[in-house]
Amino acid sequence: MPAAINHKDVFVVVPAYNEQTVIRDVVSELVDIGYTVVVVDDGSKTSPEPFLKGLPVYFLQHEINMGQGAALQTGIEFSREHHASYIITFDGDGQHNADDIKKLLEPLQTNEADFTLGSRFLKGAAHNMSGARKQTLQIAKFINYIFTGMRLTDAYNGMRALNPKASALVNIRENGMAHATELLTFIKKNKLRFQEVPVNIRYTEYSKNKGLTVWNGFRIFFDILLNKIFG
Template identity: 50%
Template sequence: MLSQNNDNVFVIIPVFNEKKEVLVQTIRELQKASYSIIVVNDASANDISLPGIGITYSLRHEVNLGQGAALQTGIEFALQKKATYLVTFDADGQHSSADIPALLLPIQNNEADITLASRFLKPGHHNASFSRQLLLKTARWINYLFTGLYLSDAHNGLRAMNRAAAEKVALKENRMAHATEFLFAIKKNNLRFKEIPATVTYTIYSKSKGQSVFNSIRIFFDLVLHKLFE
């Protein structure tokens, strides 16, 4: 079911020091489906002005705050612009815009408030290395410990939600622990959620932008502190 009018679907792309070609490629793919696109530039050092690309909205943080903060800014802006559906999408080219309709479908059919993409639901839908799979499996257990939700994929940047869910999600973790905050919001507000299989394509570039083991430890501590100071 390909919707003709995707104006009310807002795709939020947090951007930090992204390679211009990759970013342009990501945006072009999304434009083909005529989504409304919000690019939130989290104070990138390099120039990512996108003249002539015709992206719909472009926002900029004056100082670097982290991906969680950029997403929240994008979400609030989309809500201001009367978005009906919101999609979060990574800038590094690891997601495929072709997966978005599948994520939106359960929400449009009012079967779910929020859908989370999972690279592990279908075999062969990812080319994650062994170490990355191990990391994601550990993250999955940590998410379970913190939220009681056991998901097949813990840190996938591709999600879709309806307006009501987006209003409930108030990301306070500025850095990467926000992925778990989505689960907190689901749990706390009893949102209906669904995991949808989606492809994740790792390139050398997206790997270089991805999470290291060291970073994962930091995420864990952010979560502990989040719980402590809630």
């Protein structure tokens, strides 16, 4: 068993773009466990700040919408500057389960990994995903494989955990969804030890509407391609 951890030293970065209807539930769950929560509002049309009233969280706001990758990097830098022991990335749309965080942290605490990635397809994980979405994820996994040479069971799962070594190095430059592939490249380039950990995904009507589409898949592909060309 890993040593006990002070939950306050675990910073959970929650990027939020127009999530005002669910953000309070997502954040409450994290605050109840005792984690330090960093909400990064990525230029939402309606600020989520009033919805966080009474919850002790750090609230950062991008003045204009820059993309999820940009919001994550802002949250990670902020957490790093506040001496976080571990940094978690956690989607703001309510599809992740706060209880899974401790599973993601375990390999970091026992020093078996520097970076853990949530996977909804590993044994022990549950999801209620539609066939179409599974296909989109297959395409995304293939894109990841082409660009990084890494075979993962899941692609574009927003739940990840970083130890201080990993978070000190991370520098997301892909502002959009392509950041997920960029992070894999980053793991590979820096020879970080990584593990996939089973996490549960709750597909609600709400999160389904916000999730990855085939169109996003193409966008991601071209973003990465252009990034490779232009650096």
